[in-house]
Amino acid sequence: MNIVIVGLGLIGGSMAKALRQNTAHRVLGMDVNDDALLDACSCGAIHGKASPEDLKQADLVYLCVYPETALEFARTWGPQLKEGTILTDTCGIKGEICAGMEQLRGTGRYRFVAGHPMAGKELSGFGASDPSIFVGASYLIAPCGAPEDAVETVAAMAREMGFGRVVYTTPQEHDQIIAFTSQLPHALACAYVMSPRCRQHKGFSAGSYRDVSRVANINDVLWARLFLDNRQSLVKELDELMGNLTAIRQAVEGEDEERLRALLRAAAQIKREEG
């Protein structure tokens, strides 16, 4: 297949490297940043830069850019893609992109499949890209009405990149659960380190501090967009969390040991059941 990766940041760069390592497909790249393209070429992560002509011959195009840029790309280039090209994205929120792509349906002959590789790290850019972040991770797919063979191609490529499993979902379910599993921990990490005591933590911290605060070194541009694009679900999770924190706070302040133990026991039970 001819594969084009649009956006050679952390995720796009890691995908390019994984595809080059594990498959024989031709992998070309596009990026507004010439340095990222040069770096990707020189380390062999891509076979070269994709020209407009290459794009017209592409079988599979990965949009590894912010949601609005992905939609802009589909609007501009979609009409020029050949019949049957699979266009897929890697955005962390699916509601907006899927609705936008639905509006563009019929403006091109490509098939759109929404995707979300559940992997990352606390760094961004091609320099941070590393295909090992995909190993064993989940690859979420919202088919969005695409034909089965197109969906299966995206799933097969995910497995070839090293993902441990492919999970099918809808944009709505995806965004609700992701608000809990991904955005809330990021909001939490940021709120947590804002305590004045944070600057005194050295020597007084162990694993639990390290783990909760890990993702606080956040890319504010990306995550502000993700939070806002999923604001309903995120606000719901924040309210749920603050309600639960308030219950613990009340038991602590009221010295209600029985109630406090019951709350902690309930949490421990939930955590144990996930095993």
Added chain:
Amino acid sequence: MNIVIVGLGLIGGSMAKALRQNTAHRVLGMDVNDDALLDACSCGAIHGKASPEDLKQADLVYLCVYPETALEFARTWGPQLKEGTILTDTCGIKGEICAGMEQLRGTGRYRFVAGHPMAGKELSGFGASDPSIFVGASYLIAPCGAPEDAVETVAAMAREMGFGRVVYTTPQEHDQIIAFTSQLPHALACAYVMSPRCRQHKGFSAGSYRDVSRVANINDVLWARLFLDNRQSLVKELDELMGNLTAIRQAVEGEDEERLRALLRAAAQIKREEG
């Protein structure tokens, strides 16, 4: 030295193993649970069970039990310890134990030094004990008026057990910072997993879910005590956290991207500076 470890749970058991591995001191154990004593003897973590006579000859006694039990021990056995015995504890909160020990001052000829090994894991009991949890961790010491040589002995033993550094503090400073670095993350983890979305997380989660929820499988008896013994500082941290979460929530709900980015940037800056 003759060392007695009172309480062969996760911490006491790990200390016994570390002392036997790394030093030539005689290590005896005491526990209300005969099975823990048997297990500790049979795997060589202790030289044997400490009799009342052994206790009277001890140079160093570690109280690896809950705060009230530690105070009860000092009340009962303190008067029988020999001149100069160092009595030290491993409780996670220092205000209560230090105040209680201060009240007992003069009832025995021992010297009390408060300690807190900043290490643990999500399991408890002798079976979970493992001296490697101490490697590189902090050992906090609140001297509580003990003579310098007694404090130095506790510090030296911590280094021999594999701790990476010894940090001196006061009970007040200790409890304020620990509320932030240790108790708050545990309260948070519990509140977090109580979301109804938690049971749906499978396949939709990655590192940030795993890290925030890790300590939710909590020992409710132990942590309810720790939370209540430090309730003032913990309530303060919970309020601080909920204030910061509310600020993020308001920016998200009001779609104030500039404000949201500023909050996330401030958090990222704090996290980067800790490096």
